[in-house]
Amino acid sequence: MKSVHEPVRECICCGNKFPKSSLFRVAKNDSGIFFDASGKADGRGAYICKSAVCREKLVKQKRLNRTFKSPVEENVYRALIEQLESIQSTEQETV
Known part of the structure; x- marks a missing residue:
């Protein structure tokens, strides 16, 4: 049986690699910087x-800059x- 490939991304704060689905994605495009819940928004993405x-660290070290x-x-x-x-607290409540 063939295993399913899951993309791996690196956290911009700690540098550790995780499956893409377990990270938050922040995106930047012409309309600004925003949290990308779908993971598919246009523009440059950063994972946390x-x-x-x-x-x-994201705030203190201004990692998005x-x-x-x-x-x-x-x-x-x-x-x-x-x-x-708020998203993380919602996820914890549903578990």
Whole structure:
């Protein structure tokens, strides 16, 4: 029986590799920077693991600035962190 290939992506904060489905994707396109729940939005994507430490690093070390090669405003970081935390808490409630 043939095994199913699952894409692997690297967290921009810790550098560890995980299956794509277990990471959060943040995307940047002409309309701005946003959380990509579908994982299929157009534009450049960055992946973040579900670790609280990585969410802190994302903001403290301004990882999106480096990844997207452009300045990202603080309010964008705050909005993304709020979204990621609410999604993760929702996932934990359903488990």
